[in-house]
Amino acid sequence: MGKQGGFLQYDRCDMPKRPVDERVKDFRAVQLDNSPEELRDQAARCMDCGIPFCHDGCPLGNTIPDWNDLAYRDRWHEALARLHSTNNFPEFTSWVCPAPCESACVLGINEDAVTIKQIEWELVRRGWENNWIEAVQPARKSGRSVAIVGSGPAGLSAAQQLCRAGHRVVVFEKADRIGGLLRYGIPDFKLEKWIIDRRLQQMVEEGVEFRTGVHVGVDVSAQGLEEEYDALLLCCGSEVPRDLPIEGRELNGVHFAMDYLSQQNKRSYGDAIAEADTILAEGKRVVVIGGGDTGADCVGTAHRQSAIEITSLELLERPSPGRDADSPWPLHPRRGGTSSSYEEGGRREYGVLSKRFSGTGGRLQRLHAVRVKFGEPDENGRRAMQEIPGSEFDLPVDLVFLAMGFVNPVHEGLLKELDVKLDARGNVAADTKGYATSKPGVFAAGDVRRGQSLVVWAMAEGREAASAIDRFLRGDKGRRPV
Numbered sequence: 001m002g003k004q005g006g007f008l009q010y011d012r013c014d015m016p017k018r019p020v021d022e023r024v025k026d027f028r029a030v031q032l033d034n035s036p037e038e039l040r041d042q043a044a045r046c047m048d049c050g051i052p053f054c055h056d057g058c059p060l061g062n063t064i065p066d067w068n069d070l071a072y073r074d075r076w077h078e079a080l081a082r083l084h085s086t087n088n089f090p091e092f093t094s095w096v097c098p099a100p101c102e103s104a105c106v107l108g109i110n111e112d113a114v115t116i117k118q119i120e121w122e123l124v125r126r127g128w129e130n131n132w133i134e135a136v137q138p139a140r141k142s143g144r145s146v147a148i149v150g151s152g153p154a155g156l157s158a159a160q161q162l163c164r165a166g167h168r169v170v171v172f173e174k175a176d177r178i179g180g181l182l183r184y185g186i187p188d189f190k191l192e193k194w195i196i197d198r199r200l201q202q203m204v205e206e207g208v209e210f211r212t213g214v215h216v217g218v219d220v221s222a223q224g225l226e227e228e229y230d231a232l233l234l235c236c237g238s239e240v241p242r243d244l245p246i247e248g249r250e251l252n253g254v255h256f257a258m259d260y261l262s263q264q265n266k267r268s269y270g271d272a273i274a275e276a277d278t279i280l281a282e283g284k285r286v287v288v289i290g291g292g293d294t295g296a297d298c299v300g301t302a303h304r305q306s307a308i309e310i311t312s313l314e315l316l317e318r319p320s321p322g323r324d325a326d327s328p329w330p331l332h333p334r335r336g337g338t339s340s341s342y343e344e345g346g347r348r349e350y351g352v353l354s355k356r357f358s359g360t361g362g363r364l365q366r367l368h369a370v371r372v373k374f375g376e377p378d379e380n381g382r383r384a385m386q387e388i389p390g391s392e393f394d395l396p397v398d399l400v401f402l403a404m405g406f407v408n409p410v411h412e413g414l415l416k417e418l419d420v421k422l423d424a425r426g427n428v429a430a431d432t433k434g435y436a437t438s439k440p441g442v443f444a445a446g447d448v449r450r451g452q453s454l455v456v457w458a459m460a461e462g463r464e465a466a467s468a469i470d471r472f473l474r475g476d477k478g479r480r481p482v
Contacts, residue, residue: 003072006044012112013038015121020344024303027188027268030340031095039122042115043071049106053330054116057104059460060093062086064101064116071119080127083120088157088459089199092182094121095191097456098293104330128198135205138166144473147172147229149216149414152180153455154446155235156203157462158469163208165470170229171208174215177269180237181455184262187297189304189340193265217413226418231441231469234428235462236414238447242404244289248357253364255279257294257403264301281307285396287367288312289354290403293339298401300341310346311395315385317374318350353387357400368394406452418442427451435465436472443469 003009016032017023023030034042046068054064063082070079083090094117105113127133144167148155151173163169177183179196204210216222216236225232241256243249260279267273281302288298291314302310319333327333342348353372359365371391374383408426409415415422421429421438428437428444435443445465446458 003044004048006041006072007047007107007111007114010041010045012045012115013042014115015118017340017343023189024344027264027304029095029192030189033125034118034122036122039115039119040072040074043068043119045107046072046114047107051106053104053106054101054114057330057332058101059454059457060086060463061460062101062120064114067123068114068116068119071123076123076126077130077132080123080132083123087120088160088463089153090120090124091195091199092153092191093456093459094118094124095195096182096186097454098332100332100454100456103332106330109329133202135202136164137206138164140166141168142166142473144168144231145170145229146231146233146469146473147225148233148235149225150180150235150237150446150448151175151178151183151210152235152237152446152458153182154237154448154458154462154465155180155233156199157459158233158235158445158466159208159462160203160206161463161466162469163203163206165466167470167473169208171210172214172216172220172225173210173212174218176212178210178212180235181458184265185258185294187261187264187301188268189300190297193268215413217415217417222414222417226441230473231443233465233469234414234418234420234437234442234444234448235446235458235465236409236448238406238409238427238452240407240410241402242407244354244402244404246354246356248359248364251357251359251364252362253359253398254357254400254402257288257290257298257401260401261294261297261301264305279399281305281310281399283308284398285309286311286399286401287395287397288401288403290314290405291316291348291350292403292405294405295401295403296339296341298403299346300339300344302399303341303344303346307399311397312342312346312348313352313354313369314348314350315353315372316350353385355392364397364400366394367397367400368392406447408451409448420444425451432461432464433468434472435461435468441472443472 017030052065067079067082099117101116102113146162146167146169148171151171159169159171282305286302286307288295323333351372352369354369356368371388372385377383423429428449430437430444430449435445437444445461
């Protein structure tokens with residue numbers, strides 16, 4: 001695969017970024033493209049490693065060495081076809097996926113891994129530029145219909161697969177635009193939204209029907225969809241954010257991160273935001289609690305809104321720059337400081353437990369915290385947290401964004417009406433073979449089933465659920481008359 005000995009001849013070349021002082025002035029994409037020559041050299045670094053662990057590292061099972069080899073040989077059209085065979089939307093993953101495939105790259109054991117994401121982006125970029133990507137029509141119509149609730153990465157992947165299989169597919173989205181987390185959860189500087197719109201147009205041409213502003217379980221009943229469609233797929237995500245129930249939580253100025261991020265994305269569209277609901281960091285001191293992708297997105301957004309001070313607080317201790325004992329190769333390691341947002345300024349504090357908020361007149365003014373440390377793992381791998389005596393401190397703050405993840409999907413409305421079984425974590429119970437819920441004809445995929453996870457996992461589950469639904473619709477068991 002690639003050039004024999006290419007990994008010895010060429011060093012890894014990461015995707016370039018716009019200068020910090022330029023990019024913080026707008027919400028356009030941070031990353032720039034590599035040159036075609038650079039990317040061909042990067043593809044040449046892919047080794048004939050015998051067992052391509054990158055296949056296993058990628059939830060989609062992308063055949064990465066195959067299209068790397070084709071890219072190195074300038075057979076880009078064939079490489080794109082190979083990529084599309086496992087990935088409906090490689091432009092999404094090449095921009096926002098944290099690349100577990102690169103963590104599993106065999107070259108990454110003792111060298112820098114192959115730049116898989118950059119090559120993936122170049123493949124799909126060339127595909128659109130050369131009109132290689134076109135609407136795919138099914139060979140025949142099945143006469144069956146599927147309703148999909150939620151238009152995030154899981155719902156979109158499932159919709160395209162089911163439509164191409166010949167089924168009628170209708171996607172219901174409660175928001176005013178299609179895209180779910182991709183549309184309103186990820187800032188434009190990480191994923192410009194014309195990238196989504198281009199794919200949506202392809203899906204419309206293929207026959208997928210989108211209905212926005214329809215909240216299933218509120219505007220329309222789930223029972224009505226069950227009666228109208230042959231199958232129902234739940235892809236409504238994990239939307240209940242993890243809260244921080246400490247003293248002062250009710251003060252004006254403490255917000256969930258997603259409320260902040262989605263509002264800025266709407267603002268970028270030119271949508272009007274009611275003054276009473278406006279959340280802006282301009283001229284304010286900002287604290288972000290949580291250091292994952294959502295926390296980093298809040299940091300980057302606050303920079304672009306001209307916050308005067310930004311502090312990111314993380315409960316866990318500072319991770320090692322490389323791998324630690326908990327994530328040996330080929331597992332995806334937990335690393336700190338990997339987001340471009342942290343390159344743009346601000347301060348990061350690790351091992352900090354927020355204790356309370358305080359303020360006057362109902363307005364947030366200070367955050368009170370203490371530093372913590374973690375002991376050695378017990379027999380179950382758990383590490384006890386201890387507060388460090390005398391380490392208490394406080395920060396002046398105007399805005400706090402809670403970016404501590406999500407606990408489970410919303411139960412009220414849709415899920416309660418369907419009365420589907422939930423697992424111990426409050427997610428919809430369904431296995432990874434049939435993706436079927438406890439309700440016949442109702443399926444679940446993505447975060448609503450597995451809990452908060454990566455975009456690439458949502459897309460993989462959407463594809464697998466589509467395959468399961470196709471088998472269900474074409475089989476005799478549970479089949480409804482045409």
